[in-house]
Amino acid sequence: MSESILKVNNLVVGFSMYQPRSFHKTTLQVIHSLSLEVNKGEILAVVGSSGSGKSILAHAVLNLLPKNAVVGGEVLYKGQTITKKREKELFGREIAFIPQSIDYLDPVMKVGKQVEGVFGTSKRKEELFNQYKLPIDTSNKYPFQLSGGMARRILICGALMGNPELIIADEPTPGLSLDIAMETLQHFRTFADNGTGVLMITHDIDLALNVADKVAVFYAGSIIEIAPTQDFIKGKDALRHPYSKALIDALPQNEFVPILGTQPYAGDLPSGCLFAKRCKYRNENCVGRQEERELRGGKVRCINAV
Ligand SMILES: Nc1ncnc2c1ncn2[C@@H]1O[C@H](COP(=O)(O)OP(=O)(O)OP(=O)(O)O)[C@@H](O)[C@H]1O
Numbered sequence: 186m187s188e189s190i191l192k193v194n195n196l197v198v199g200f201s202m203y204q205p206r207s208f209h210k211t212t213l214q215v216i217h218s219l220s221l222e223v224n225k226g227e228i229l230a231v232v233g234s235s236g237s238g239k240s241i242l243a244h245a246v247l248n249l250l251p252k253n254a255v256v257g258g259e260v261l262y263k264g265q266t267i268t269k270k271r272e273k274e275l276f277g278r279e280i281a282f283i284p285q286s287i288d289y290l291d292p293v294m295k296v297g298k299q300v301e302g303v304f305g306t307s308k309r310k311e312e313l314f315n316q317y318k319l320p321i322d323t324s325n326k327y328p329f330q331l332s333g334g335m336a337r338r339i340l341i342c343g344a345l346m347g348n349p350e351l352i353i354a355d356e357p358t359p360g361l362s363l364d365i366a367m368e369t370l371q372h373f374r375t376f377a378d379n380g381t382g383v384l385m386i387t388h389d390i391d392l393a394l395n396v397a398d399k400v401a402v403f404y405a406g407s408i409i410e411i412a413p414t415q416d417f418i419k420g421k422d423a424l425r426h427p428y429s430k431a432l433i434d435a436l437p438q439n440e441f442v443p444i445l446g447t448q449p450y451a452g453d454l455p456s457g458c459l460f461a462k463r464c465k466y467r468n469e470n471c472v473g474r475q476e477e478r479e480l481r482g483g484k485v486r487c488i489n490a491v
């Protein structure tokens with residue numbers, strides 16, 4: 186039995202907001218009873234369309250949600266909830282975060298200092314700069330003096346400064362050249378091979394399949410399938426949910442078939458299957474709520490999946 190490093194149980198996230206032209210507040214629910222697990226030594230890739238809730242998941246785990254967020258469910262790191270006190274000990278040391286936005290860099294602090302942080306050393310920083318092909322004098326620059334790709338590499342170096350046991354990477358590769366993107370993912374693989382757990386959010390399914398052990402597919406705030414990477418490599422017949430199959434068909438090297446229609450808005454979700462409107466296999470079974478169930482070594486939320 187592999188050892189769990191991160192466990193998310195029935196996570197629910199909503200945002201309390203005023204309705205337009207009204208004094209009434211309502212809650213817009215953007216994550217719906219979401220459960221997943223990252224084990225020691227394992228990379229879980231999270232894929233899914235824009236606005237499906239991937240970053241919200243990362244922010245919920247790291248306690249970074251804004252004040253108007255209403256959160257339910259449970260997040261366990263090594264079997265325990267992360268209290269405010271533990272948060273200080275863990276974040277930036279055992280738990281590393283690579284944010285999606287380069288705006289996380291402090292605009293008025295030289296980047297070398299930001300990479301080293303409180304716990305780092307200049308020796309380790311030089312090692313990482315070397316590996317990520319950043320000239321050493323980058324240290325003395327401010328974020329506005331960097332290209333987007335360099336800023337992204339700075340975020341990666343900062344996160345990998347310590348010896349993290351859990352890495353949460355939210356879209357770590359945009360703006361990077363293909364070799365540096367690949368090297369970054371290989372670097373995550375090396376960490377994982379040494380026991381680190383990695384939650385890697387990405388748009389780039391192709392790249393992710395090179396290193397991930399499992400893939401979770403998000404759709405409109407729910408996980409609709411979790412499957413071993415091998416199933417994604419084998420192709421759509423090995424997958425369980427019609428949306429995952431459609432994602433595979435949409436890859437350039439496959440049939441490049443676009444998925445017609447759009448993901449439903451969080452404030453106007455259908456009561457049954459969230460994907461039904463766009464699904465070519467929909468039938469009368471799809472009107473009811475789709476519970477998550479185990480199927481062929483993975484999990485799926487589709488009553489028709491076999
Ligand atoms: N502070 C907020 N208040 C209200 N709604 C929010 C807030 N932050 C995010 N959302 C909504 O939550 C949903 C999920 O957003 P999230 O950023 O997690 O998407 P994502 O899957 O990371 O998308 P992308 O691939 O574009 O990064 C979106 O519909 C977004 O509009």
Ligand code: NI
Nearest residue numbers: 239240241285
């Ligand atoms: Ni995001």
